[in-house]
Amino acid sequence: MENPFRPSFGAVPIALAGRSFALDAFEHALEDHPGSEQRSTLISGARGTGKTVLLTEMEMIAQDQGWEVLRLHTAAASLGEELRELVLERLREVDPDAEGTRLTGAGIASIGSVRTETVDRYSGGPSTATALARLAELAGASGGGLLLSVDEVQSVDLDQLAGVTQLYQDLVRTGRPVAFIGAGIRSGIEALLAQGKTTFLRRAHRVELGAVDVGTAAEAIRLTIAGTDRSIGPEAAVVAGEISCGYPYLIQYVGAQAWENSQGAAEIALEDVRRTRDSAIRQMHMNVHGPALRGIAAGKLAYLEAMLEDEGPSSTAEIGRRLGRDHGYQSVYRRRLIEDDLIQPAGRGYVEFSLPYLRESLLLRRQEHPAPDAAPDVTVRRTRSGARQSAPSAAARTATSRTDRKKAR
Template identity: 60%
Template sequence: MPNPFRASFGAVPPFLAGRDLVLDDFEAALDHGPGAEGRATLVMGARGTGKTVLLTEMEAIARDHDWQVVSLHTSAGSLLEEARTQAVEILRDLDPEATRFRATGGSVGSIASLHGEVVDQYGAPALSPASTLSRLTTLLGADTGLLFTLDEVQSVDLEHLAAFAQIYQDLVRAEQNVAFVGAGVGAGVRTLLDSPKTTFLRRARRVEIGMVDLGSAAAAIQATVAATEKSIDAAAAVRAAEISCGYPYLIQYVGAQTWAHAGDADEILLEDAEGAREGAIAQMATNVIEPALRSLAARKREYLEAMLLDDGPSAVADIATRLGVAAGYQSVYRERLLDDELIRPGERGTVEFALPYLREALLAGRGRDAEAAPLASGVRARRTRGPRDRR
């Protein structure tokens, strides 16, 4: 049987854990008509928390309500031109006047003798993006609508976003049935919102997503297996959820590895779930943590290293002492790491690691650094001893 888990970024899993409320609110916004809260939504979260998956599910909900969807991309040369191009494809299917016959000659009053050409209303010369989108939303009417989506919104060109926002707001003012959902990394989105060109996004409803509760994670794992010919022991599903830490990307990865460890067995057992832990730690380090740490400022990395001395949450006062700085000075890096979503606040003046297995990755990195110096020294020593050994 093929593995039913979707252990890759952006792939929609068979069962989505812990996002029902967000999706229900979005569906309600589509039903409530123009101007409803949630018609403009920003989904924010760290890498691997399922932003792209949630965006895809919102698109599916819109299509289930007979809405049309225009998926925009930050890599596009122009958001408006991309929107116009996709809108034209929709119009060619929906508009009864997309093509029409234009007479170019023949006898007046004699249909049989007329001759002419079929004209594409949406061919050259092209309608402007504003005219095209206005035509489409007018044609769709009150019973359906048009959803725009934009993933990785933190990477968008501000000039392109401002131009798109102007036309989108014109459609909203005209009480057309339109909606917008953007998704992006929390820290990047917050920086984007500081720009005067993003007033439109500042008014959007913000949905911050992160870990899901372990009960929902276990239920998703159980439901995924139950849809196949295999079964999973309840303790195995719970353990797989615990290993995933409720991190959406890991729910799928641990589920996939648990399935793989079971091999051809009809039932997935606790030891199969246990066998997924080592791979989960390595996978998080490679795909999530190392990219996040690669461009991290040295002082912020030192802050994380100072937290390693504690088994659990770290007191911010202790971190300041370990770094040799004043308490107020450590708060600067604390806030920056909170924005990076690498740490989160704990109770009573403490912080803790926000990403699963970040501690393990930092400890492993420290171990590699400790081994590197002796290894380099050993290599030089062997090169020096070689000639004497040969003599």
Template identity: 55%
Template sequence: MLHFLTRTNKTAEVDIEANPFRPGFGQTPAILAGRGAVVDDFERALATAGSRARNVLISGARGTGKTVLLTEFESIAADNGWTTMILHTGASSLTEELRESIVDRLRANDPDAETSRLVGGGASGFTASREVVDHYAGERRPLGALLDRLAALCRDAGGGLLLMLDEIQSVDPEQLHEITQHVQDLVRHGLPIGFVAAGVRTGVDDLLDHDKTTFLRRAHRVELGSVPVSAAIETIRQTVADTTRSITPDAAVLAGDISRGYPYLIQLVGARAWESSGDADTIEREDVSRIRIEVIAEMIRNVHGPALRGLTRRKTDYLLAMVTDAGPSRVADIAERMGVTVKYQSVYRARLIEDELVRPAGTGLVEFALPYLREALLDRQSGGPLANADDDVRRPRRRS
């Protein structure tokens, strides 16, 4: 069963003809294709005391919607009265950033953050002075105690505390261990606490191999990838249907096929088809057909270009050895084209699987893991006419 999650299009309240698709990385689309069940599970976990599903580890390749899902979780938490604290991997110290953020929250929300005491008075009793005491200044309280107090206040307000972290593969495992240990302590104390993190799959897998990431290994794992093309078609159709325009069935099917179910491409194809239709009331098949090359060019620039730029020569040779095959490649053929043994090619096969550029496609077979990677390699061989193409090559259709 396919699940769709629809979010209110705030922009549409101002301009109903605004493009409803959001192809930028990290931007939350109006409809999350195929992610409704994941979001429903998380919302149920927030309402269920002690649920392990409040701790979620999201992984996936670039463009599969990790940051988008984090944003959706944050919105769901807010709707359910939970307080969210977002940690940043770029901070020099993750634990210090968390401490400072908690102290700021406690100073603003803890009724016992400040007290006053009498420090002097006149002999007649008509004059007196009082001193305001800031209980979160001066001597540093342990991080665990601060978290405990904040989580208790969140509970008393009818919600809970959610910690969120993106790009988790970049975090110092020692600091991550300290924070997750405190989270486990709060769980044992029966306080409403959740921890949601996201990162690229290979980095997450490496992190989970660390001996101090036991907590993460027990978290609810969500692995993101492409969705069925049927889900992509329905997402595009429904997104347009929520506006004053419409899209013909064959145009929606073609758009879904071009996207190949890759979340970033679903939004990109939809956005470019919308622009291609100009001011027409209906998006036609021709509007979608004319933006195919442009979409592939944007995919090459924004996704494949950065991924291919840092590859070693031997990894690149491996990928180029696959280009001549219309479908999955035989590892024996790849080895022959590279001039190496099958055993030797397996080293680079494994490394490219870790890089999420290829994937197994059956016994003795591999295939490209991302849409249009073959086209990106061919474009690179020919000097990059697509990667270097002008961004604005569309000529929108106008009403006749």
């Protein structure tokens, strides 16, 4: 039977763990609450926490309620032009007045000589603002509305994003049934909101995603398997939840690996689950931590490696001592690493790694990239083997000796 787990970034899982609060609030906002702040939602979190999945689920909720969904892409050359093309294309499909007729000629003698042609009213078309208002009006007439969504919103050109959000705000002010969802990396969104052209996004409802508790993770794994002809015992499900650390991407990965380890057995055993841990660490290292640590500033890396000496949370004072730096220096890197979602506060004066298996990934990285010697030896010398290979033979030495004696005479 096909593996029911979907350990791919952005793939919607069969069972979504711990996101009901956000989905229920969004669904309620769309039903009949045009003034609800949830109609403008900004989703943020670290990679693998399910931002794209939640955005996709919200889009599906909107579609089920009869809303038109226009999904914008950050890779587009122009976000505004993409929006215009999408809305005009959709209007041609749903607007009963999208096509009309135009008189092209008529004879005087007979009415039968009247000639007409079909005209696309949106060829060349109205402005983007007018087209958006028309599409929102048509969607609202059938009890729905117009939803704009942007994934990886932190990657959008600021001026282009400002142009789209201005169009959206105009629709809001004129009472059109509209909604907006943006999703992106938390640190990138914070940097985006610090810009001067993102006032609208600052007022949006924030949904910050992180790990779920072990029990919720275990239930998501159990529920996914329950829809198949196999099963998983309570203890095995809990251990799977523990190995996943409640991290949405790992919930799917651990579940998928346990499924494969069971080799078609009717029940996924505890040992099948336990064998997933090492591969889960490697997977996080390759797909999550490796890219995040690639090119990381030396000061940040030194701070993270100073934390490796502790089994649990690290004292910031002790980190400063290990680095040989004062409190002000280590505080700067502490703040930056928190903004990068690599560490998090763990009580007054303490920090800890914020993502699962980051400690193990740093240790793997140390093995892959050993630190260079403090004072590298830059001298060059011939090896003993090389000296022997280049030394003249005994016969050559004898001949050379005779020649030298002749010259001496």
